[in-house]
Amino acid sequence: MTDTIRILLADDQELVRYGLRMVLEAEPGFEVVGEAGDGALAALAAERLRPHVVLMDVRMPGVDGLEGTRRITASLPETRVLVLTTYDLDDYAFGALSAGASGFLLKDTKPAALIAAIRAVHRGDAVVAPRITAKLIALAAPRLAAGPPKDQEDPLAVLTSRERDVFRLIGDGATNAEIADSLYLAESTVKTHIGRILHKLGLRDRVQAVILAFELGVVGR
Structure with a gap:
């Protein structure tokens, strides 16, 4: 950079x-x-x-x-x-x-x-933008209430418990620093977790992770 x-x-x-x-x-x-x-x-x-x-x-x-x-x-x-x-x-x-x-x-x-x-x-x-985030969360609300279909394999099963926590916060739009503060981790550790999450889920970047979080209905949990 x-x-x-x-x-x-x-x-x-x-x-x-x-x-x-x-x-x-x-x-x-x-x-x-x-x-x-x-x-x-x-x-x-x-x-x-x-x-x-x-x-x-x-x-x-x-x-x-x-x-x-x-x-x-x-x-x-x-x-x-x-x-x-x-x-x-x-x-x-x-x-x-x-x-x-x-x-x-x-x-x-x-x-x-x-x-x-x-x-x-x-x-x-x-x-x-905050107004857009609010709309995205509103659109995801029905899926939050319903949860994933019972017969659908959980795509997040490959993640550890800590990686799931980081993934949820990524979906909420948190920065690396905010994730670190929330989970009492070093920013370098957060970056490592994010790299592993992207690799395990086959995602290009954290924006794709945000989209997946909305699609899976994990945002705001």
């Missing part, structure tokens, strides 16, 4: 890109390396510029941000995509995270929160 975080902006509105550039380039350690007006151009620019983080709009003419995210995460697994949109619709949130995005924020997010989110996804954490 380098000291400077290289950022690509993908939004069809030039004024929005200009505003984001002004905010981000005023932050020490940030460099905006390029801009794109749709998902296809963003994927091409990412291949060429190799940014650490892509700020991706959802609704864009031509190829939208969800498809752009899929292309980037498929070809550049080390590049993190942070979706930044006006719309807090459930389909967009699920679509963005399922496409491989490391976070989903709304455009009314304060600059300080956006900067913190960029740093968070760069170091491997998942970031989801």
